[in-house]
Amino acid sequence: MTIRDPIREGLAAGWKVLDASLIESPRTLEADVVIVGTGAGGGIAAEIMTAAGFDVILVEEGPLRSTHDFRMLEAEAYPQLYQESAARKTRDKAINILQGRCVGGSTTVNWASSFRTPAATLAFWRERYGLTEYTPEALQPWFEMVERRLGIGPWERAPNMNNALLRSGATALGIPVGEIRRNVRDCWNLGYCGMGCPTGAKQSMLVTTIPTALGRGATLIHHLRAQRLLSAGARIDALECQPIQADGIHPRQTAVTLRARHFVLAAGAIGTPALLLRSNLPDPYSLTGRRTFLHPTVIAAGQFAKAVHGHAGAPQSLYSDHFLEQYPIDGPLGFKLEVPPLHPVLFSTTLQGFAAEHAEAMRGFAHTHAQLALLRDGFHPESHGGRVELRADGTPVLDYPLNEPIWEGARRALLTMAEIQFAAGAIRVLPVHEQCRGYANWGEAKEGIARLPMKPLLTRVVSAHVMGGAAMSASAETGLTSPDGSLRHVDNVSVFDGSVFPTSIGSNPQLSIYAITARNASILTSRMTGRPAPPLA
Amino acid sequence: MTSRRTFIKAGLLGGLVLGAGGVWYAASREQAPAGRLTRSARSMFQAITPVMLAGMLGEGSGRIERVVDGVERAVAGLSAAAQSELADLFGLLGFYPVRKLLTGIGDWRLATPADIEASLSGWRFHHYALLQGAYAAMHDLVLGAWYAQPESWEAIAYPGPPEVR
Structure with a gap:
């Protein structure tokens, strides 16, 4: 072809x-x-x-980079196609923002x-x-x-294992899961959408x-x-x-x-x-x-006995809006559950810790399933989002203070993701937080996450939606x-x-x-x- | 091993130095050509890399240099504002009195892995956002530079990108 x-x-x-x-x-x-x-x-x-x-x-x-330039390498894609090499951060550096900067903007990545x-x-x-x-x-x-x-329509192929685990865990707990529609034609199901589609399918x-x-x-x-x-x-x-x-x-x-x-x-x-x-x-x-709003997003990585290969296949094909519908829209922050594709640079830099602690988690890379909880900001009366300001050189920086309604939602989201991952059969769950070394079962996670301090730079918060x-x-x-x-x-x-x-x-x-x-x-x-x-x- | 107590003290003193010693430090600061790390920043990353990647880096020859080269490329790809913030940070950590105070390390090349690990751990949970940020920057730069390289992929069972043409 x-x-x-x-x-x-x-x-x-x-x-x-x-x-x-x-x-x-x-x-x-x-x-x-x-x-x-x-x-x-x-x-x-x-x-x-x-x-x-x-x-x-x-x-x-x-x-201007186009289909034939895209080689599915993080080392090339992030500096070429993303704002600030995919390391754009809010003023206090507590939120990392993924945003495209290339012809096609974020739609390219x-x-x-x-x-x-x-x-x-x-x-x-x-x-x-x-x-x-x-x-x-x-x-x-x-x-x-x-x-x-x-070409936006239902995804006709089977979800990859990373997405399927969200469904099996949620279903076991009676949480409804939906199928994500995608803007693709003749998609090769490779999993590298984030580095520029190399086949022109997206x-x-x-x-x-x-x-x-x-x-x-x-x-x-x-x-x-x-x-x-x-x-x-x-x-x-x-x-x-x-x-x-x-x-x-x-x-x-x-x-x-x-x-x-x-x-x-x-x-x-x-x-x-x-x-x-x-x-x-x-x-x-x-x-x-x-x-200015971000859908502040928290992350949990689950280790499974079987291989997951989160780098391969359509990155997002299943989601759950169950936790957006729990409370009134201006009540405690709701969140959308999705999974991210897992590639070595993005995963290793997102994951907490270093040396043996980090190496151990990376050795489980191919057996890792991760979930994202995207918090719905801007509805709660105290969720005012951030403010775009200018640096001395005229370039923008977003000041986004993470306040109590966000942290309350973040903790609930970390608990939810851990429970779903254990229900899907995880042998270990690692919420991405500097003070967390991971949990072996839901009881341990429930107790541990309740005690984690929710603070900037300790709880990892990311965003891909500005x-x-x-x-x-x-x-x-x-x-x-x-x-x-x-x-x-x-x-x-x-x-x-x-x-x-x-x-x-x-x-x-x-x-x-x-x-x-x-x-x-x-x-x-x-x-x-x-x-x-x-x-x- | 640097104790937690030393870090608390260093935090307070470090704040004073950072606040008051700026002129002295600015005058003595080392410059590097555009897109390159200064010599002292390179020696810092040469020391930090095997500690950050302990249990993963292995023994392959030239690996540390390739990671440091990757860090250099990554820094050069950041926004001008981020590059200048990092240059300030590397400058501070290259400045003997500040480095000694914050890390207890006089010369990166003579520091033991245990000393460096204690420094990184201290920064990671420090109450000064500046040092927490320093840890986060080292974390992302060193780990990102390693896992961007195909030689790192076998150990994590990542096959690399598929063939499409």
């Missing part, structure tokens, strides 16, 4: 793609629409707006899990943020459109909407960081950009200026608020970068953006990414970003053209 690489084919066919690390002299480019970011939001917006005939420039801070926005989340948005049009019924056509476009923006937009004449400029929006009165005139050196890290001095009728911000829920903060736009209620910071709301006091994603207080800027979520989603967010962007980019397109927006391919 021949593996196609639509990016290489397009480059050979003469697509307009510029590498800003090579630009020799300052330049100014002009288009109808400039889109900052090429992930879930930028990709969908690019396809819809080029279909309507707009001349579009796409700006990407990261590099995510694990393909596709969930519609939960009805309970939408109900909360309608009630608290006046997003009255965000009902499951009203969004259904948008979900159906992007699901068709991206329907990321890199192989779908971006090739379509570039085929229609859009321009892509990579290695280019959007620095500042320049305003003239209530209109944004231009976007000042800074080329990045080939190393992907250090800025170059050659300025690039982009002019457009409309600017779409889709740089992700850390990048977009950071660009707004650097631009110093009107923000009378001081909302920019506030209420949301919020430019929330939509019917009210200017609680929403930096309007319910259609347009930025308040200026005339010609829209935010089309996870930043517009007023809370976390309570599920892997990619499909929420796709559908809500499809909706809002279509509203914008029809406002700019006076005609209904064309649907996705």
Whole structure:
């Protein structure tokens, strides 16, 4: 079977793609629409707006790597495809954030899990943020459109052992488990989605909407960081950009200026608020970068007598929402249970301890099944999330204080995962916590986890889902953006990414970003053209 | 073995040194070419690597150097802000009075594995976030650099990526 690489084919066919690390002299480019970011939001917006005939420039801070470049090696994938080499951290370093930084954004490196926005989340948005049009019924056509476009459907193959163990443990305890839909076509079931899909099966923006937009004449400029929006009165005139050196890290001095009728911000829920903060736009209620959510995630590793091979096969195919439904949505934090793929670098650096303690756990690598509990932040009255701030050099850092409601949920989640893992037959369970050496049975775990101090840097907390910071709301006091994603207080800027979520989603967010962007980019397109927006391919 | 008591004392004194000795330290700090570790940071990682990876690294020749090279590449791939924070940290630990105070170690090359292990354990649970962070950085850099290398995979029964073409 021949593996196609639509990016290489397009480059050979003469697509307009510029590498800003090579630009020799300052330049100014002009288009109808400039889109900052090429992930879930930028990709969908690019396809819809080029279909309507707009001349579009796409700006990407990261590099352009495509199907044939992806060699399934952590040593290459993390530095090339992730923000800060997959070691991005919150200000106090207590949370490690996995976020893509490459053409295709996080869609190039995510694990393909596709969930519609939960009805309970939408109900909360309608009630608290006046997003009255965000009902499951009203969004259904948008979900159906992007699901068709991206091949989102049930996973037809058997789950790998790592996922199957979540089901067997949960089922033994009477906890319902569901099947995850995935955005793949002709998937080889390899398990390396997180390092860039080497077969082009994952329907990321890199192989779908971006090739379509570039085929229609859009321009892509990579290695280019959007620095500042320049305003003239209530209109944004231009976007000042800074080329990045080939190393992907250090800025170059050659300025690039982009002019457009409309600017779409889709740089992700850390990048977009950071660009707004650097631009110093009107923000009378001081909302920019506030209420940024992460689904703070805790981890437990279970050792099994049989081999698990958590590196192989579709990384996420089963989940449980049972613990999201236990309490009212604004009560004690609920959590979603999933499993992570296990690869040597990510696993060894996540695992606590060193020397003999660590070596012993690593020798059990092939027999390890791990679970994740993603805490649903942003609903509990004391769950305010974090705040995006700027460092002296203008780069963003997220300050996310872990407070009592999070820790209470984290402890409950560690207990739950240990109980499920023992019910699935684990011979040892190791919650990822610096003071934990593992437990041999559920009784021991129950007693031990109850006593673990829940503190930053002791309890391992990670995140792969950054949301919020430019929330939509019917009210200017609680929403930096309007319910259609347009930025308040200026005339010609829209935010089309996870930043517009007023809370976390309570599920892997990619499909929420796709559908809500499809909706809002279509509203914008029809406002700019006076005609209904064309649907996705 | 460095006792817990020494660490508590070192924590207090370390805070004073870090607060007041900045100028002295900044003036004496060693510089390295872009993308490279300083000589003192290299010797620190050469000492820490066999301790961090005890029970796993084995005897293969050149392994420690390959891990330290991997650490160097990993650091060079971090954001400019993270690189500068690490340079500060490595600078502090390369600065004799601070290192001696915080770890009891005068020269990394002369330290025994037990001394280094005690230092790492002390940092791991230290009440100073700075030292807890130092431990976390060493942990991620050294373990990540080792398990990124195919030579580490046999011992953990990881077959490496499959063939696709």
